[in-house]
Amino acid sequence: MAPDEHILNDPDQMHHDPHAGGHATAEGGPGGDEQHAQSVTGHHPERAQWTMGTSIDSEALWGRRFPYQEDLSLVEDVDLVAATPGADINWLEDVDLLQEEGIPAVFDRYSNCFLKIHFPIPAGRENEIARKVLIKHLQSGNSYGIRMKEKHAKFAQPELGPWVANSRTVGENYTPPVLEGWEPPVH
Amino acid sequence: MAAVGERAVSYDARGLAEPNAVAPETAVVDGQTAELDAADLSIRQINLELRRLVYGLGVTDVVVRNPGSKHSLGVGILTRCRIRFEGSLGYFACGLLDGPEVHITGRVGWAACENMMSGVVVIEGNAGSQTGAALRGGDLVVKGRAGARSGIDQKGGTIITMGSVGAMTGFMMQRGRQVICGDAGPGLGDSMYDGTIYVAGKVKALGIDCVPGEWTDADTEFIERKFRIYDLGSPPSFDKFVCGKKLYNYDSLEPAERKLVL
Numbered sequence: 001m002a003p004d005e006h007i008l009n010d011p012d013q014m015h016h017d018p019h020a021g022g023h024a025t026a027e028g029g030p031g032g033d034e035q036h037a038q039s040v041t042g043h044h045p046e047r048a049q050w051t052m053g054t055s056i057d058s059e060a061l062w063g064r065r066f067p068y069q070e071d072l073s074l075v076e077d078v079d080l081v082a083a084t085p086g087a088d089i090n091w092l093e094d095v096d097l098l099q100e101e102g103i104p105a106v107f108d109r110y111s112n113c114f115l116k117i118h119f120p121i122p123a124g125r126e127n128e129i130a131r132k133v134l135i136k137h138l139q140s141g142n143s144y145g146i147r148m149k150e151k152h153a154k155f156a157q158p159e160l161g162p163w164v165a166n167s168r169t170v171g172e173n174y175t176p177p178v179l180e181g182w183e184p185p186v187h
Numbered sequence: 188m189a190a191v192g193e194r195a196v197s198y199d200a201r202g203l204a205e206p207n208a209v210a211p212e213t214a215v216v217d218g219q220t221a222e223l224d225a226a227d228l229s230i231r232q233i234n235l236e237l238r239r240l241v242y243g244l245g246v247t248d249v250v251v252r253n254p255g256s257k258h259s260l261g262v263g264i265l266t267r268c269r270i271r272f273e274g275s276l277g278y279f280a281c282g283l284l285d286g287p288e289v290h291i292t293g294r295v296g297w298a299a300c301e302n303m304m305s306g307v308v309v310i311e312g313n314a315g316s317q318t319g320a321a322l323r324g325g326d327l328v329v330k331g332r333a334g335a336r337s338g339i340d341q342k343g344g345t346i347i348t349m350g351s352v353g354a355m356t357g358f359m360m361q362r363g364r365q366v367i368c369g370d371a372g373p374g375l376g377d378s379m380y381d382g383t384i385y386v387a388g389k390v391k392a393l394g395i396d397c398v399p400g401e402w403t404d405a406d407t408e409f410i411e412r413k414f415r416i417y418d419l420g421s422p423p424s425f426d427k428f429v430c431g432k433k434l435y436n437y438d439s440l441e442p443a444e445r446k447l448v449l
Contacts, residue, residue, distance in 0.1 A: 162285055162306075169243065
């Protein structure tokens, strides 16, 4: 089983692992690797601080950071106009740089969580950088809610959303889960 | 023995009205463009055919002829594409969009583009009530007039109405922008949490906690950019209205709500 399959098949495991710990380090891209697999299965010593309390950031969901959260140069070439419908930045007009737990962050509505930004943001470019980090996150296929689509989508839809061209279709053959012993009502 | 009035109900976990419908595959496809005659198709058949075209075949430009004011057409399209409806649509047209650029040459019923996440929808005619209800993002342009409660519960995005709008427009608006080139009915922006409403015509009456706002250079840039993009001519002079913040302030409510649940 590939590392990311592990996450998709048991997304709750990381939140209930009593040995969970973690240290936020930037690892891998959407494909994951052995190090990634280790991080999400609970061998980092500090992860408990992410998974308890009221944190709603991406690191709590994934158990790790992504490289573009720590390196401005990885998002500089993101084309916001090309990544959005129409002739301007469309829905990104409503995306601003916010803060979560005192750290600059952008809100990922597709996962209902914050994505913290750990590099210094140049003055006057706060919202632009926040939008670029978010689009990089979405285009990389790392938005946690988007990753749930393969298993849980009920209707046919592109797996990665409108920001990635030619994304494969998921949700075409949804079958509702069956609760053992339950019978549908007569009427 | 079944009692009078009792009947078997076809159960579908997704709540589909035609759970066994399939895409009719009647569209004429030419490369990345396609034409679909919707005259003899059901609502679900039309929507399934649209999904087959844009998801399955990778078509990027679709023309739908004879939509016949059917309801709920073009909903839930979650990819970048262009769709042109030649005619009018019924209620809940083009809801839940995330990515498409849609052109409707006729009119639409109530709640067009509700819950749109991103994309562009241009409606040449009038729109019913609750246009852009709960809009999350993207641009909705109504070249005619819009009914009551336009942009109710709007959470983002931009609604531009070239004509007048009805009562309670912007009711409980939480974010985003409305540009109204005509008049606005009574109760404009009632109980709004945030967001901005621009009105060029007369306002019948402001709603609770909707107050005049201070015009900035960012407002000018925004208005001029949208008018240029959608070829709407020279923008008229607008008055700006915002939330007085005497009632509850939305301010990052969505993340805070989730924290309460955790």
